[in-house]
Amino acid sequence: MEGQSQPSPSAGALPLLPKLPPLDNTYGAILLGSFASLMLYGLTLHQAYRYIRAHATDGLYMKCYVVFIVVLDSLHSGLCMHISYWYLVKCYFRPDRLFTGVWSLNMIAVTVGMTIILCQWRVALIVIGGKLRNIAFIAASLFLGELAFAIVATVKAFVLPNLIEFRKFAWTISAAYGLSVGSNAMLTSVLIFVLHRSRTGFQRTDSKIDTLIKYAVCTGLMTDLFGVLALVFALVQPSNLIYTGIDLVTSKLYVNSVLAALNFRDSVAPRKPTSGRTEGDRLSAYPRSIRQQVSDTEAWSHDLQYLSTASSGSMHVFDIKAVRNVESDGAVPIEPSDLPKDMV
Template identity: 25%
Template sequence: MSAQAFDPNPTLGAMLVGTLCGCILYGVTCVQAYIYSTRFPDDHWMIKFSVCFIWMAESAHTGTVCHTLYTLLINDYGHPELLLARPPRSIIGYIEITVIIAVYVQVFFSYRIWVLSKSRIIPAFTYTLSLVRFGLGTTLFSVGLNVKSVTEFGTKWQWLGIAMWSLSAVEDVTITSALVYLLFQQRKNVHKSTTAFLDKIIMWSIETGMLTCSFSLATVILFHLMPNNFIWIAFSTLEARMFSNSLLASLNSRSVLRELRDRPRPGTTSNGLLTFSTLTEGFRTFSPWSKNTNYSRGTSKGITVDVTTTTDEPELMDMRKPAAF
């Protein structure tokens, strides 16, 4: 590549933009991890481990991407012919870290499907996809350590990357569809005042699932069409951030969902006292979502009314139990 023919926009420019956007999203990850640590100190240790693991993996991912950018912009400054030569080891390392983050998050949400459905069919399918994707990513990592140029990596081993990111997109769609279907099924059995609560969960499930799927599809398309530039690398960098933030957002959103759940419902006063219409209407309960709490409330005339309130809250909201993980 001659200096006169060198165009930095699809190579160094794409890498720079992707790294800067990735650093911004890494900041979001750090904020979300901090919010989690302050709001949910009583969660099960496996949930805490997951948050810590994701944050550490994101930190390592950011370090490898920044090292790659420094090598290309500073160490190889003035030598564009080196751009498509043997890639820095860090750029290969960050691909493997991306795979680890994505697989971990997908396994996390696959387990949630099992908690909701108590069926092993869909989780077994998504677990298999995660295992295959991890194998493909590790193979791609091993191959990348020995390639002589980016051109060789993008032509000889292109099929491996396409298969890996395609599997990721399929798994994202499967997980999102399963979660939405299960939540819609539960929506039919809840009290009407709880539907807004479930609608919010459904909406967030669709948004996060489609976001990660979109970046996986964008990466595989760009890698197929333009394997010799770095635009696909920029999208792959952001893909890892999408996975991490989707997991952390799902954990931190519990506080928002609980506020939505605890709002005064029709038939209650602002202080929570039940009116006559509520007493005659009753509540519908179902398992494993409902948690009943009995308590007595005295009236001003000395009459004691026994009231049973029902919290239609998914057991996924209670992360203090191992089953919630």
Template identity: 30%
Template structure:
């Protein structure tokens, strides 16, 4: 039966409910397009990356696509299938709950990726990386419990009963992002040696990590505040629809940025030493008298060609490689 428009007097305001959800889907679709482009760029520019990085990118774009499919079904169900049907608008459709699964998986994958970077750069600090992993695991457990409980609810009013759990999820996620970004930034800052080129690169990397953590954290906080202040609306959903995209683009941007950083340092590629050489053979650095661990920054401009050079057999580590492309020997 063809749908018919109801009279204006019977219209239900949808601005802060389905309207907010629609905006979230649109923004999420734009970010999804960016992540697809970044994925294509990654596989074309880094064909020799190690298998686990390629698998990580594949898994990320898969769950990102799955999430896009779920939220598209959600908005179609409410605005097309349930066109102006108040009973449909108040009831929860399965896809709006299940979409939390790919979002959670994407977030956990990306956070674990950066946690490995923290682990290596912090010289395997058990306390720091253990704290981050605890937050990631706690967030995953809370997310799983939320999905199970939400599937047992039938209306959005019923969903408010588990809003404390929803707030906890966003809070834990934001805390993990802030801790990861802060850890990387502090480690990088302490690694500065006074060399202008390497210090400039460090500053750029710090800027990248600050903005990356800031975006995902602000998105989580936005969802948290929206739920706490306007729990009777669906404004929080628009934030949550986008957070998975931000995680995916964060990962892809960090991997795709390696060529740019390497290009900026090719002219001093042989001037600086890598950590393995500095640690195992201090005497190889002529004129050095036991420099402090800040020498780790010199990895920044060391070779990055072990993965990307066509037939190169060089095994030198680089700081960029440490951040975004771990070598097998380092694990």
């Protein structure tokens, strides 16, 4: 109505928005870790495909083991994608949701713990035996302790109302990282010692053992490096989620190291020599048939050429020829299908 004053908008009439948490070192770190982990997940699928194609004769236990760690790694990848979508898309412009935990974020700790213990359990089984049994038992106990702390962290994440309250229990994540790094370093050192003690003095065998030692050092060093980084950030900066982003990549490194070791077996396993040839010899056959017509005589020449390649790189060619003359008397010409089977 005319004459009535319209209420002037004021700053106090607008609802006050809660202060946004810093996104670069929280959900930004998780987003970058998800990008890197998904790239490594593609490598996991590639190595799993290679294993299925090249090791179809493996036992049922090993096949189930590979399937289980790939399924667990796929679940981990799904959790990474759901975390990024929930906080950065679904809860866009809803700052209050950034302080609360979602089920996918709460499940990350126990999923990573299960992945690490499964990937390292096979190494523990390798070194069990003789005087090394006690060391393997200690390493396995450390892995079980790491899984226990991961379960405690997961339970606290579901029970506590927000992420701010979870900072009080961030030490459980640090303890899990510390036990994981310690047990992995112990198993890697024992495995290198076992391989070094297995040297036979033969150059060919020792070169393969040296290759295995280098592989164990590289894979163990890489997983330990990321584990130490996650441990440092969990201790120094527990209020952000940088250690969670590093943890996402660490889980993928463990899975890829196991699958790479399984696919790496063929390159270091000794080849079985065939009868009559030395190891590494290959024999190839190239059959050829030549038909010749000379006046009234028709000749079929069957040439079977063998190409032998020795392990030293030298090549030898052997020719075996069989010639049969057929007299022509005006009858229907003889076709190759009419010849005896030993001539075709």
